[in-house]
Amino acid sequence: MTEKVLGIDLGSKILKLCLGEVEATGEPKLLTTLSKEISSFKNGEIINEEDFLNEVIFFINNFLQSLPHKDISVVVSFSSSTFNFQKVRPKSLVESKTIEESDIRKCKHLGRTSLISSSQEIIYEEISKFYLDGSQTPIRNPLGLEARYLEIDMSVIQIFSGFFIKLEKVFEENKIKVNFFLPNPLGASLVILDSKSKESGSLILDFGFNTLSSAYFYQGSLTSFNVFSFGLENLLNDFLSESSLTFEDLENFFNEFRQNPNKKTFIKLGKTKISFQSFQKILEKKLSNLFKKNNFFDYFNKLKSQFPLLGGVYIIGGALIFPHLNEVLKKILKINVKEGKDLKGELKEEYFIFLNSWGNIFYFLKSPEEKSFFKEIFDGIKRFFSNLLPF
Numbered sequence: 001m002t003e004k005v006l007g008i009d010l011g012s013k014i015l016k017l018c019l020g021e022v023e024a025t026g027e028p029k030l031l032t033t034l035s036k037e038i039s040s041f042k043n044g045e046i047i048n049e050e051d052f053l054n055e056v057i058f059f060i061n062n063f064l065q066s067l068p069h070k071d072i073s074v075v076v077s078f079s080s081s082t083f084n085f086q087k088v089r090p091k092s093l094v095e096s097k098t099i100e101e102s103d104i105r106k107c108k109h110l111g112r113t114s115l116i117s118s119s120q121e122i123i124y125e126e127i128s129k130f131y132l133d134g135s136q137t138p139i140r141n142p143l144g145l146e147a148r149y150l151e152i153d154m155s156v157i158q159i160f161s162g163f164f165i166k167l168e169k170v171f172e173e174n175k176i177k178v179n180f181f182l183p184n185p186l187g188a189s190l191v192i193l194d195s196k197s198k199e200s201g202s203l204i205l206d207f208g209f210n211t212l213s214s215a216y217f218y219q220g221s222l223t224s225f226n227v228f229s230f231g232l233e234n235l236l237n238d239f240l241s242e243s244s245l246t247f248e249d250l251e252n253f254f255n256e257f258r259q260n261p262n263k264k265t266f267i268k269l270g271k272t273k274i275s276f277q278s279f280q281k282i283l284e285k286k287l288s289n290l291f292k293k294n295n296f297f298d299y300f301n302k303l304k305s306q307f308p309l310l311g312g313v314y315i316i317g318g319a320l321i322f323p324h325l326n327e328v329l330k331k332i333l334k335i336n337v338k339e340g341k342d343l344k345g346e347l348k349e350e351y352f353i354f355l356n357s358w359g360n361i362f363y364f365l366k367s368p369e370e371k372s373f374f375k376e377i378f379d380g381i382k383r384f385f386s387n388l389l390p391f
């Protein structure tokens with residue numbers, strides 16, 4: 001028995017789709033990728049509903065209808081500077097002597113209730129640690145342990161209700177059932193980082209067209225999350241406004257360098273012809289100014305002073321059109337920066353723009369509902385083979 005999952009990365013410039021097939025073993029296989037340039041969605045908001053229908057909804061619907069398998073699960077992710085990250089620590093009375101799933105659900109519900117707001121919707125939640133009977137010693141799994149009180153460390157991401165309700169409504173009205181909406185790059189983290197990296201402290205920077213999303217993982221869970229309202233568009237405008245360059249000129253320059261990295265490559269900025277190395281220095285200066293202007297340095301330095309980054313810093317997103325961007329960021333941030341790659345080995349390097357949509361498929365499988373779905377499959381297989389045995 002197989003299940004198909006569609007991961008959608010709703011970008012401000014490009015819509016990216018990944019269709020995956022999940023075997024009974026629980027491991028997904030990438031079937032196809034698809035992308036389309038769009039202009040009707042920006043920073044988590046539908047700019048023009050009619051254009052959004054034509055560019056996004058009809059495109060997704062046509063793709064789904066072209067598939068022979070009609071029962072397809074869908075996960076949509078996006079970035080928005082209206083995302084608000086909070087940590088709460090609800091406490092509740094344990095119903096019986098030992099902690100059960102219902103106790104965790106009740107405590108989680110209390111945490112959600114404490115954040116109820118008329119202007120904010122919860123889009124993501126994650127429990128990182130549990131505490132029993134007032135103890136300050138955290139544990140990972142409390143099920144079956146004796147306790148009178150249960151406390152949980154819970155990370156929550158909220159979004160401005162007006163934007164999110166409109167987005168949900170458009171999908172619902174056009175008969176696209178979305179199982180989960182997810183902030184970028186949380187899905188991507190599941191294919192970029194292994195468990196060791198998440199334990200030791202790792203940061204993913206998703207440098208998109210209009211936003212820079214920062215997700216830090218430590219001791220196995222999301223510890224810090226922030227979205228800055230600047231992106232690739234700011235960098236491109238900065239370059240193009242100061243010279244007679246077009247975007248195509250930059251693309252040709254980058255492609256020429258990638259094809260012949262050992263050959264001297266030049267580009268004309270205004271009246272001056274400069275090498276790729278000189279261009280990198282200009283990029284470093286422009287990025288530093290952008291980070292300073294938008295308080296990214298303050299955020300990063302505070303994070304680095306409070307938590308370890310032994311797992312490293314990873315860069316993904318549209319800004320990777322700039323070759324060796326990780327090397328420029330290494331100089332600016334004074335820490336090693338790597339380009340995010342697909343640890344699952346399904347995406348080739350030229351398809352790394354699909355890391356969020358591909359990772360969304362893994363998020364779907366990781367969700368509690370899907371765990372129970374596959375548990376039923378595995379239990380059924382076990383029962384079948386145990387009935388064949390003579391003892």
